[in-house]
Amino acid sequence: MSKSKTCKSKTPGKVLGVRPAFSSILVEHLSPQEVMGSVLTLSETADVGTPQAYVLAIGPGLDQTKLGFEVGDRVIVQGNFVPMPKPEGQTRPLGVVEVHNIKAVLEE
Numbered sequence: 001m002s003k004s005k006t007c008k009s010k011t012p013g014k015v016l017g018v019r020p021a022f023s024s025i026l027v028e029h030l031s032p033q034e035v036m037g038s039v040l041t042l043s044e045t046a047d048v049g050t051p052q053a054y055v056l057a058i059g060p061g062l063d064q065t066k067l068g069f070e071v072g073d074r075v076i077v078q079g080n081f082v083p084m085p086k087p088e089g090q091t092r093p094l095g096v097v098e099v100h101n102i103k104a105v106l107e108e
Contacts, residue, residue: 015085022061024096026084027053027077031092050076052106053095062099074106 020026030052055073058064069075081095 015087017087018057018084018094018096020057020059020096022059023099024059025055025062025099025102026057027075027081027095027097028056028090028092029053029077029095030074050078050103053077055102056094067099069102069105074108075102076104076106077101078103 018026035052053075055069055071055075058067058071064070077095077097079097079101081097081101084094084096086094
């Protein structure tokens with residue numbers, strides 16, 4: 001006979017951090033202004049090129065030696081992502097993407 005875990009309802013607290021699960025990658029999205037390297041005010045719908053982000057964490061189900069990128073790399077992200085809540089002190093939006101959504105690593 002197996003025991004099942006029960007979860008008591010809790011009041012959500014402050015988000016202190018986000019960790020990607022299995023084969024997901026946590027990224028920090030750059031704003032269009034950061035990508036353009038400008039202080040111009042841009043509309044959110046302005047087409048400024050490819051979306052870019054920094055890799056913050058790599059899920060434990062991925063072999064990091066075979067990915068071609070690592071934590072801290074600036075990457076081009078294409079496709080869907082799951083928006084994440086911002087931990088305290090976080091200013092840029094966070095998202096979780098799958099490995100196939102990272103298309104290139106930018107050399108800085």
